[in-house]
Amino acid sequence: xxxxxxxxxxxxxxxxxxxxxxxxxxxxxxxxxxxxxxxxxxxxxxxxxxxxxxxxxxxxxxxxxxxxxxxxxxxx
Amino acid sequence: xxxxxxxxxxxxxxxxxxxxxxxxxxxxxxxxxxxxxxxxxxxxxxxxxxxxxxxxxxxxxxxxxxxxxxxxxxxxxxxxxxxxxxxxxxxxxxxxxxxxxxxxxxxxxxxxxxxxxxxxxxxxxxxxxxxxxxxxxxxxxxxxxxxxxxxxxxxxxxxxxxxxxxxxxxxxxxxxxxxxxxxxxxxxxxxxxxxxxxxxxxxxxxxxxxxxxxxxxxxxxxxxxxxxxxxxxxxxxxxxx
Numbered sequence: 001x002x003x004x005x006x007x008x009x010x011x012x013x014x015x016x017x018x019x020x021x022x023x024x025x026x027x028x029x030x031x032x033x034x035x036x037x038x039x040x041x042x043x044x045x046x047x048x049x050x051x052x053x054x055x056x057x058x059x060x061x062x063x064x065x066x067x068x069x070x071x072x073x074x075x076x
Numbered sequence: 077x078x079x080x081x082x083x084x085x086x087x088x089x090x091x092x093x094x095x096x097x098x099x100x101x102x103x104x105x106x107x108x109x110x111x112x113x114x115x116x117x118x119x120x121x122x123x124x125x126x127x128x129x130x131x132x133x134x135x136x137x138x139x140x141x142x143x144x145x146x147x148x149x150x151x152x153x154x155x156x157x158x159x160x161x162x163x164x165x166x167x168x169x170x171x172x173x174x175x176x177x178x179x180x181x182x183x184x185x186x187x188x189x190x191x192x193x194x195x196x197x198x199x200x201x202x203x204x205x206x207x208x209x210x211x212x213x214x215x216x217x218x219x220x221x222x223x224x225x226x227x228x229x230x231x232x233x234x235x236x237x238x239x240x241x242x243x244x245x246x247x248x249x250x251x252x253x254x255x256x257x258x259x260x261x262x263x264x265x266x267x268x269x270x271x272x273x274x275x276x277x278x279x280x281x282x283x284x285x286x287x288x289x290x291x292x293x294x295x296x297x298x299x300x301x302x303x304x305x306x307x308x309x310x311x312x313x314x315x316x317x
Contacts, residue, residue: 053132063131075300
């Protein structure tokens with residue numbers, strides 16, 4: 001299992017970054033998320049910062065398509 | 077350290093009203109991290125006991141918690157989806173099978189079946205076990221239910237967050253509801269086929285349900301493309317504005 005720290009621009013529907021962490025690094029991933037979330041709240045932007053845990057990126061793309069696909073790809 | 081429900085709900089009120097301080101966010105982070113061991117138990121149990129591979133979300137974002145508190149009457153201490161995971165099933169038959177498996181693993185789970193009584197068109201089954209006093213939400217969606225949910229969320233991101241909750245442009249709502257209903261019909265046909273197989277009998281399919289699944293899928297894609305075009309129209313209007 002891999003932990004992914006995802007930053008997603010809601011307004012434009014675009015994935016900004018995806019950073020993998022090993023399970024041992026969970027605490028670091030959580031600290032990074034908190035730091036980014038607080039920073040985003042201060043700046044008032046529309047970026048979603050979330051941690052997801054999945055077998056791999058492929059599995060993640062199946063369960064959370066909107067982070068990876070634009071509307072036309074979703075509706076193909 | 078937050079200890080009582082009253083303190084948790086006070087924090088929720090501050091978040092909802094945008095009066096929360098920096099220390100409040102740290103307490104809120106601590107609160108959502110308090111779900112970690114219950115979440116991990118549910119996640120690991122699913123993987124180990126069923127062989128399924130869920131995607132887990134150990135903690136809801138501040139943004140989403142605040143939006144939910146502002147949108148609904150719920151209190152922070154009552155929120156059922158602070159932590160959870162999602163499973164995508166290959167059709168309604170597998171969805172039913174997984175519900176049975178998970179109900180055996182987590183017998184006291186609350187089950188919210190949104191397949192007939194949809195939430196603004198959203199169809200899925202949510203199982204909510206309570207582990208050591210913490211509620212963990214397991215979302216079960218078929219591929220088609222997932223397609224609808226992701227499309228609705230994407231439109232909410234791009235156009236109007238209220239689309240997910242029955243608001244926004246009327247034409248988009250109308251199409252989303254039509255699509256949800258089409259998916260319901262496709263899945264009901266699947267249920268009917270399962271029933272036929274189980275009963276080992278030849279049963280004529282009703283005239284009203286005689287549309288083939290393949291045809292419904294073509295219709296589904298066509299309408300999703302229409303939604304896509306509507307979004308392009310909205311983008312153009314925004315640029316002009």
